Amino acid sequence: MTLKKTLTIAGSDTSAGAGMQADLKAFQEHGTYGMVALTVVVTMDPKTWSHTVTPLPTDLLQKQIDTALSTGVDAIKTGMLSTEEIIQMASQAIQSSGTNKVVIDPVMVCKGDDEVLNPGNTTAMVNYLLPHATVVTPNLFEAGQLAGTGTPKSIEEMQAAALKIYELGAKNVVIKGGKALVHDKAVDLFYNGKDFKLLESEKVTSTYNHGAGCTFAASICANLANGLSVEESVIEAKEFVSAAIKHGWALNAHVGPVMHGAKPRFGAPAVTVSTIPNYINA
Numbered sequence: 560m561t562l563k564k565t566l567t568i569a570g571s572d573t574s575a576g577a578g579m580q581a582d583l584k585a586f587q588e589h590g591t592y593g594m595v596a597l598t599v600v601v602t603m604d605p606k607t608w609s610h611t612v613t614p615l616p617t618d619l620l621q622k623q624i625d626t627a628l629s630t631g632v633d634a635i636k637t638g639m640l641s642t643e644e645i646i647q648m649a650s651q652a653i654q655s656s657g658t659n660k661v662v663i664d665p666v667m668v669c670k671g672d673d674e675v676l677n678p679g680n681t682t683a684m685v686n687y688l689l690p691h692a693t694v695v696t697p698n699l700f701e702a703g704q705l706a707g708t709g710t711p712k713s714i715e716e717m718q719a720a721a722l723k724i725y726e727l728g729a730k731n732v733v734i735k736g737g738k739a740l741v742h743d744k745a746v747d748l749f750y751n752g753k754d755f756k757l758l759e760s761e762k763v764t765s766t767y768n769h770g771a772g773c774t775f776a777a778s779i780c781a782n783l784a785n786g787l788s789v790e791e792s793v794i795e796a797k798e799f800v801s802a803a804i805k806h807g808w809a810l811n812a813h814v815g816p817v818m819h820g821a822k823p824r825f826g827a828p829a830v831t832v833s834t835i836p837n838y839i840n841a
């Protein structure tokens with residue numbers, strides 16, 4: 560039996576809730592063969608938990624990419640890329656990979672740390688990554704940065720941002736409302752260039768959601784590699800991450816990661832999918 564091969568070009572979260580650690584766990588739970596091209600290492604001060612992002616030498620990143628692509632990958636996901644040079648390298652990797660199943664998770668902020676990663680990266684993501692995205696998965700802040708609008712604060716503003724991000728080249732856009740959107744549910748907006756759909760699940764009140772975005776995007780990547788449609792991939796990823804958050808736990812006093820393998824062990828909360836009108840043109 561052969562497995563579908565999924566490559567994540569991402570950073571290491573030493574606390575293992577997010578980053579390539581989350582990606583590999585999600586890949587494994589979806590039955591794909593996960594590989595990594597490591598971009599940066601994120602470490603946390605044991606006392607204050609403040610984050611330090613240390614990039615790897617770019618020639619070492621290129622060697623990792625070359626090795627992984629030589630095996631023939633079925634889908635690629637990008638996570639924390641941290642510099643414009645690394646973003647361009649990821650773009651070149653995607654273009655030479657031979658796959659058109661590409662999930663861009665436009666990581667700009669480390670949860671648990673309010674520091675925005677290199678703000679200059681947004682232009683590079685727009686120019687070098689969005690045109691190659693099968694699906695892009697920004698949270699509200701990241702969507703506002705990519706769209707050049709303020710952070711969306713309503714479904715309508717999420718629709719406006721999704722339209723702009725689609726026009727920038729992404730074939731499908733999922734803007735994650737998550738905890739940040741003022742709503743009684745955890746709501747994500749999915750736009751495929753034609754229809755707007757809301758994906759809703761129960762909002763978990765705990766703060767044990769570190770790694771949710773990475774887990775969500777990696778699940779979409781694995782589902783695409785396994786042959787699911789974009790919509791099927793996104794809906795299953797929503798179920799998967801909803802279960803992971805529901806069973807999130809405290810690693811220490813500073814951080815609570817999701818439980819990446821919750822869905823196959825405990826089942827998933829219900830996710831409702833509804834098509835909504837384009838409120839902007841309504």
Ligand SMILES: Nc1ncnc2c1ncn2[C@@H]1O[C@H](COP(=O)(O)OP(=O)(O)O)[C@@H](O)[C@H]1O
Pocket residue numbers: 670697698699735736737738739745746747760761762763764765768770771772773775797800801804
């Ligand atoms: N408290 C929560 N309860 C349920 N689902 C959540 C919660 N927070 C986030 N999610 C879901 O987890 C996924 C990742 O969203 P989010 O955490 O906003 O991304 P990021 O980690 O990139 O900031 C989305 O599907 C979002 O709706």
Ligand SMILES: Cc1ncc(COP(=O)(O)O)c(C=O)c1O
Pocket residue numbers: 569570571572573577578579601638639666668669670768769770771772773774
């Ligand atoms: C290496 C790395 N990638 C990505 C992220 C983003 O994580 P999230 O899934 O919470 O968006 C983090 C956050 O700390 C990280 O350390």
Ligand SMILES: [Mg+2]
Pocket residue numbers: 664666698772773
């Ligand atoms: Mg994220």
